[in-house]
Amino acid sequence: MSTARAVPDAGSPEPAQDSVADIRRLLAADFARVLRQTTGGKPTPRLRRLMHLTLPAMQVAILHRTAHLLYGRGWRRSAALVADLSLRLTGASLHPGSRIGPGLFVPHPARVAFCAQAGLDLVLLPGTLVGPRNWIPLDRPITADVPRLGDGVVVGAHAAVQGAVAIGDGATIGIGVCTLRDVPTGTVTMLAQRQLRSTRPASEEGHAA
Numbered sequence: 441m442s443t444a445r446a447v448p449d450a451g452s453p454e455p456a457q458d459s460v461a462d463i464r465r466l467l468a469a470d471f472a473r474v475l476r477q478t479t480g481g482k483p484t485p486r487l488r489r490l491m492h493l494t495l496p497a498m499q500v501a502i503l504h505r506t507a508h509l510l511y512g513r514g515w516r517r518s519a520a521l522v523a524d525l526s527l528r529l530t531g532a533s534l535h536p537g538s539r540i541g542p543g544l545f546v547p548h549p550a551r552v553a554f555c556a557q558a559g560l561d562l563v564l565l566p567g568t569l570v571g572p573r574n575w576i577p578l579d580r581p582i583t584a585d586v587p588r589l590g591d592g593v594v595v596g597a598h599a600a601v602q603g604a605v606a607i608g609d610g611a612t613i614g615i616g617v618c619t620l621r622d623v624p625t626g627t628v629t630m631l632a633q634r635q636l637r638s639t640r641p642a643s644e645e646g647h648a649a
Contacts, residue, residue: 454557455465460509463505463506465542466542467502468500469560470542470543470544471492471498471501473544474492474501474545477497477547478492478495478528482633489597496530496547496549497530497545497546497547499530500526500532500544500546500552501544503522503523503525503526503529503534504526504538504540504544506522507519507520507522507523507534507536508536508537508540510522511536511537516536516579516580516581517577517579519536520536520578522536523535523536523578524578530549532546532549532551532552532553532554532564533554533633534549534554534555535554535582536554536557536578537576537581538555538557539557540557540558540562541560542560542561543621545570546563547564548565549566549570550566550567551567552565552566552567553568553569553571554568555570555576556570556586556587556588556589557588558589558590559589559590561591561592562592562593563594564595565595565596565597566597566598567580567597567599568597568598569588569598569601570589570600570601570602571587571602572585572587572602572603572604573585573603584604585605587602587605587607588604588605589601589607590607590610590611590612591610592609592610593610593613594611594612596614596615596616597615598616599613599614599615599617599618599619600617600618600619601619602619605619605620605621605622606622606624607622607623607626608624608626610621610625610626611625611628611629612629613629614629616631617630618621644648
């Protein structure tokens with residue numbers, strides 16, 4: 441599935457109005473993803489499965505899907521309140537207008553900020569920033585200059601994706617990388633390794649050795 445199909449039409453930043461049934465299907469996919477990631481796909485007793493609903497990753501998903509439903513129905517102030525509750529409870533701030541496909545996974549939501557469009561199986565690691573150059577308040581409509589992420593994208597810890605960029609399917613934004621340009625499908629972006637040099641004179645280094 442291409443990036444263009446994984447996210448809404450670029451000419452229409454407003455998300456389509458989801459029904460309650462749509463939200464339930466999205467949450468079921470989010471829950472399945474959380475179970476898969478935390479149990480390795482092994483059979484799990486029913487009670488233990490239900491306990492996964494209390495994990496931060498599921499709290500982020502539940503609160504965002506709820507806020508997005510309210511946003512799509514025009515109740516933006518209420519949606520902003522739910523999004524703010526998510527920030528206070530989990531540490532993750534997801535704009536209610538952000539349309540995210542099924543399988544959302546935010547394992548450690550501390551300092552996660554997201555204002556964009558994304559396909560299925562999105563992974564956001566701690567400290568990530570994904571959004572336009574000028575951040576949009578939670579009660580304001582989302583604009584067309586937000587990043588657009590394809591399916592299976594992973595945004596690494598303390599990484600940033602800013603501006604009207606397109607991130608292809610299966611791409612990984614590495615730890616600490618700031619992306620301001622489009623990233624092709626299946627690409628892994630990484631920080632260049634820096635060579636460390638000593639500032640001490642060679643004579644001192646030899647004496648220390």
